Amino acid sequence: MSVFEKIFKQKGISLTASRLAVFNVLENASGHMTINGIFTAAKQLDPGLGLSTVYRTVNTLCSLNLLEKHEFPDIEAVYEKTAAAAKDHHHHIIDRDNGKIEEFSSCELDNLLRKIARQNGYDMLGHKIEIYGKKLQNK
Amino acid sequence: MSVFEKIFKQKGISLTASRLAVFNVLENASGHMTINGIFTAAKQLDPGLGLSTVYRTVNTLCSLNLLEKHEFPDIEAVYEKTAAAAKDHHHHIIDRDNGKIEEFSSCELDNLLRKIARQNGYDMLGHKIEIYGKKLQNK
DNA sequence: TTGAGAATGATAATCATTTTCAAATATAAA
DNA sequence: TTTATATTTGAAAATGATTATCATTCTCAA
Numbered sequence: 156m157s158v159f160e161k162i163f164k165q166k167g168i169s170l171t172a173s174r175l176a177v178f179n180v181l182e183n184a185s186g187h188m189t190i191n192g193i194f195t196a197a198k199q200l201d202p203g204l205g206l207s208t209v210y211r212t213v214n215t216l217c218s219l220n221l222l223e224k225h226e227f228p229d230i231e232a233v234y235e236k237t238a239a240a241a242k243d244h245h246h247h248i249i250d251r252d253n254g255k256i257e258e259f260s261s262c263e264l265d266n267l268l269r270k271i272a273r274q275n276g277y278d279m280l281g282h283k284i285e286i287y288g289k290k291l292q293n294k
Numbered sequence: 295m296s297v298f299e300k301i302f303k304q305k306g307i308s309l310t311a312s313r314l315a316v317f318n319v320l321e322n323a324s325g326h327m328t329i330n331g332i333f334t335a336a337k338q339l340d341p342g343l344g345l346s347t348v349y350r351t352v353n354t355l356c357s358l359n360l361l362e363k364h365e366f367p368d369i370e371a372v373y374e375k376t377a378a379a380a381k382d383h384h385h386h387i388i389d390r391d392n393g394k395i396e397e398f399s400s401c402e403l404d405n406l407l408r409k410i411a412r413q414n415g416y417d418m419l420g421h422k423i424e425i426y427g428k429k430l431q432n433k
Numbered sequence: 434t435t436g437a438g439a440a441t442g443a444t445a446a447t448c449a450t451t452t453t454c455a456a457a458t459a460t461a462a463a
Numbered sequence: 464t465t466t467a468t469a470t471t472t473g474a475a476a477a478t479g480a481t482t483a484t485c486a487t488t489c490t491c492a493a
Contacts, residue, residue: 168439169439169489169490169491171441171489171490173440173441173442174440190480203441203442205441205443206442206443206481207441207481207483208440208441210481211440211482214481224367226365228363228365231480248414248416250416257414257416259410259413259414261410264406264410267400267402267403267406268423271398271425272387272425272427273430274398275387275396276430277389277396277425277427277429277430278430280390280426280427280428281425281426282424282425282426283422283423284407284421284422284424285421285423286407286410286411286418286420287418287420287422288416288417288418289416289419290415290416290417291415291416308459308460308470308471310458310471312471312473313471329450342472342473343472343473344472344473344474345473346451346452346472346473346474347471349449349450350471350472353451371449
């Protein structure tokens with residue numbers, strides 16, 4: 156059973172066909188997915204699926220901290236599994252030339268952020284890092 | 295003459311009363327401003343001002359890299375001067391309990407980000423850092 | 434099997450933002 | 464200055480993403 160299913164069952168939220176279809180798409184997604192991407196893919200699994208249900212399911216997953224919404228300027232919002240649901244934890248580099256999003260991880264960065272939060276009197280619960288850049292030529 | 299005015303003049307974009315009113319509000323703002331905050335304040339200076347013009351002016355400032363839009367989940371978007379227009383450069387800590395936004399600066403963090411970008415084959419043009427946290431008790 | 438509550442899809446409503454457009458204003462040319 | 468052209472403006476309409484509504488359909492425990 157998938158992580159999403161496990162948590163829903165645990166919380167007493169029923170595992171309907173619509174929700175399972177959305178889960179399936181999200182759990183097998185390699186990276187970022189837009190609402191419409193999720194909708195289109197999940198509709199293949201559950202043809203009668205409605206867009207409202209996708210929004211509802213996705214919002215529920217977000218409030219359970221299993222999914223995270225990323226909003227970048229001028230780019231359609233994307234969703235992806237949180238560290239709680241996936242193993243890896245990463246951040247984003249957005250290419251200013253073509254809008255492409257790359258990922259990176261850095262423990263050093265995470266530790267520094269935690270330290271900074273503490274210095275400012277906060278216990279860090281989460282963070283969002285976006286680097287905007289331009290691809291280097293000489294490589 | 296303010297930075298905004300200087301750049302507009304330099305780019306050949308005319309300095310109309312509406313634009314100067316918006317500039318005035320933004321240049322004298324202490325921190326973050328919402329679109330409606332800007333609109334309300336600038337209307338005092340230029341009573342006939344329309345909301346469309348505020349959006350247009352703010353968008354122009356953003357594309358000139360003089361202003362930056364920050365979008366936080368569940369919070370109205372805010373605008374603030376970029377490092378190019380202001381002297382200081384900072385990031386945000388969002389209090390998960392009350393939604394309050396605090397600011398912090400860290401050269402160490404900026405340098406680390408630049409290094410990470412370079413390691414990933416990018417020249418860093420900008421970045422956005424948000425830490426979500428909970429205020430510590432024992433202080 | 435049945436009945437109360439939860440979930441659903443279609444549609445309408447909402448909200449921030451953008452576009453349209455005719456009128457007003459600024460700018461340049463003569 | 465007068466005139467012609469281009470830019471800017473505010474109001475209103477259009478848009479696009481998201482949320483709310485609501486009648487219908489499903490779930491599942493009794």
